[in-house]
Amino acid sequence: MHRHSLFNRMTKWAAKAAGHPVAFCAAVALVIGWALTGPLFGFSETWQLVINTGTTIVTFLMVFLIQSAQNRDSAAVQIKLDELIRAMEGARNTLLDLEELDEKDLEKLRARFEALAEADRCKTQQSSRNPAAPE
Template sequence: MVDNPPQASSGNERLSIFDRFATVTSKWASRAGFFVFCVVLVMTWVPSILVLPSVDTWQLVINTATTIITFLLVALLQNTQSRSDAAIQQKLNAMADALADFMGELSREYPELDRHRTELADAVGLEKREGSR
């Protein structure tokens, strides 16, 4: 588990309030405290059958509460995961770019590397990305 998730896709950008909130929520939801909160929620709900007018209302209370929590957490966790994926992809692209450059320099001495460099460039779309900079 990563303790410090990527802060932004380029590292130079500041995170928005929503992104910071999503990061904090992601950290909190991945800890034991969140699980304890969920267990306490269910344990609080179970005896509420004594004060609610019907079983249907009793079930509706837990269904509504858990659906709302799930819906909001999915949105927040997806934000964090998307930023993490983008940061990892950026690092992989930089490594592939550096490797392709290194292979290009060595291809004078080892001509067979040129074919591998071309395969690498095609696989990760280096020329397309370089042209879009």
């Protein structure tokens, strides 16, 4: 059985609820309701402040909610990729946990893999021009 912290359970629930079409429809209905009350309040500054404050608070909280969900998903994907690398025969285990490297080291690896990809593309192009040539 998986044990999740209260924060994780709340963020999962809130992210799922916020991404539901009903939540979007409720937000649209709220904005329409606010707009319709404009004449009632004479389109006052207080009336405008209500929507501005409300949307600012929701946006502020959603940033943290989305970041939490992305961090969790990203960590899970990294673990799954690490397991695939570890389990594949011939794969380099030195590629495990690359997300922990600094930008300079990541750039070096990216350049190395770009060079490998380019060399493979050249081989593929040559073999497609000369089908009798071994790969």
